[in-house]
Amino acid sequence: MVATGYEAVPAVAPGAVPRHDSLVVMKFGGTSVGDTERLRAVAERLAAARDAGHRVVGVLSAMGHTTDELLDLAHAVSARPQPRELDMLVSVGERVSCALCAMALIDLGHAAVSLTGSQAGIVTDTVHGKAKIVEVRAQRIHEALDRGEIVLVAGFQGVSTESEVTTLGRGGSDTTAVALAAALGAGTCEIYTDVEGVFTADPRIVPAARKLDRLTYDEMLELAASGAGVLQLRSVEFARNHGVTLHVRSTFTGTDGTWILEEDERMLEKAMISGVAHTLEETVYRVEGVPAARLFSALADAQVNVDTIVQTGPEIVFSAPDGDRVAAAETLDGLGARWSATEDLGKVSVVGAGMKSHPGIAAKTFATLEAAGIEPRVVSTSPIKIACHVGRDEVERAVVALHEAFALQVAGGRSDG
Template identity: 60%
Template sequence: MPGTVVMKFGGTSVADAQRLKRAAQRIVAKREQGTRVVAVLSARGKETDRLIADAFEVSTTPDPREMDMLLSTGERVSCALCAMAINDLGHRAISLTGSQAGIVTDTSHTKARILEVRADRIREALDQDNIVLVAGFQGVSTSKDVTTLGRGGSDTTAVALAAAIGADECEIYTDVPGVFSADPRIVADARKLDVVTFDEMLEMAASGAGVLQLRSVEYARNHGVRIHCRSSFDDSDGTFVVSEDEAKDKDMENPLITAVTHSRGEARVTLIGLPDSPGIAGRVTTALADANVNIDMIIQNDPRSEGGQAELSFTIPKEDVATADAALRPLADELGIQVETNDSMGKVSIVGAGMKSHPGVAAKVFSVLGANDINIEMISTSPIRISCVIPADEVEPAVKALHTAFDLQGADTIRPEQPFGEFAS
């Protein structure tokens, strides 16, 4: 049986008729190499942003179910138009919605998670020598409603389909040549990375790298899907995201630091006057989880220094501040606590598998930031990541300072032709 590849094209890759035709040509070229092709397309250009703006023109609080009905249309348009272009090139293509492709999700509107992929219809279409185009970013819930997967969700669609049909590789075509050691918009001499492990890419995506969506990398690691992140604008190899074993097979020694990542989309929430009693932190985090608000860093002070009352601070995505405030308000009223928010926070992180065997990395990070008069508000670590919450307006100098301090610049820098990242923060 011939090999199978899933090709995903981001919004800038299909933004206008010329680019959409170029994507169609790449899909056809892959098919003419004897490979069976499933392609996943995002909405064109800024179409999703336009649809969101349309919703807020008619409602200050758009209903989540109806938002999913609205936002899912952008990807369907891309797929139908691309199918027309492929058919004109002499190949047979069919476009499918997420539900037609068998993508089953939970019932969390606007942030749904994939539960299952029933790919029988895709397999049948491939067996009939069709190129299959699937609308990204969407599925159908267990209650039979249209759902969307959150910003960047087309990456997750592509990886999930690759896992379901046993594809040899999932190619993510984007507006940059691959994954870089930092955002090239900030660091002019950032280096393109040839190979990154799943664990490194997970940490990079979670801490702000906008090339691949976090859940797509998590899904790829869990299902062993090899990702090739590459440019839509040329044929050169990009960055391969692979298992640690495959990275070792390529004789790739773990560098001390692989990349510096950042985010300006952080908000800090502080709860003042929490009772010092068991279960309070659990009630706070449960309220946020029930509202589908994801907590990143979390710290709590020593209540003994505050007369028996605790102060709890945590970070969440900036866009979730209103939702978090609404979720915490009943608890705040019940317990008599004060809720303070600051949505002008940023985060800078260093990621590298080599950190596991090299002491002194944290000391260097904190020293570099201190030498540049950058105040650290919160700290979070993992075996291969150190993240610091800092004021948003100090993110850029922090990234530059850390990138230089850890000697990550490269002479073989490849500059992206387009703004960095399909859904970069």
């Protein structure tokens, strides 16, 4: 059995949400708002969108390393910070960014209002630290937009169905932005970051990696699940399920980035491979003695994010993020399973919608790895992905070799596609 699963996403509002092409949601990451100078630049970009006639909603992350600094504070005073209080603490960073940006916008002569996640109507389940959005009640945002205000929403957070402050986990501001775009019927959700878009590989490993003009939702889902850090996995799934067009672009330039949208015939005719993604932060587990249904039900209850699943006999192999290692171990022990964990592997994935209509991708992938002296330990596939777990010290060589084998690079370095 080979499976790649994505969690179900609830409707953001009852019935169909009418599309408003003049409304844009603009999300800015931590680097984009890293200091007061950059915050003012973000305010100017938001103001420019409003001056161009758009109704504007900004979603901001915490400034720079604020979230990490807050977590360090928590662990300085407590060996095991209580999850509710941790959410109360780390949700502060995004509120700071929004309030400061609203002040800058007002100084620029624009009406603006900052809202916490709860004030913006982001309703989540009750899981602290990894909450999932269950509903968006956007009435307050609509009212502010109708008054001509630029609305700034604190990303990464919401309020639970039990009226507690919750956070959405790493990268949660992306999910906030896409959920709001879906709920408001925004024509586009723009994700501003410190890179120019989505590249064929990590440019830090492959300097000649090429910026991609457009990707399908499914390609971006596979790239995000495989380690491409430019977008959070849940946000891409939300976008696909609700038809939200995404535009990943740089905060620091005015050029187009990468558009992520529904597959069409032109996209199927492009290169068979879109990119090579990798991650060094997965643990691979081998489990026996527990039925698959019971195993994965227990892991889900423990909030373990399972990625790769392979089963060809009694042994079940799965991978999960390193950050879920404690929860996974406690769950497996609680089930009485016979299990082992391999912590010295990384994952390299070849992704492309064109794979569906081009035979021979698997042959070239494995031949390339063999020529590089790299032996995959675990292999999993989907219709548009081949993923190989290899030794962590072999991951970068594998990325470079596969990127070259599929001719993804551009002569002379990066290009705009």
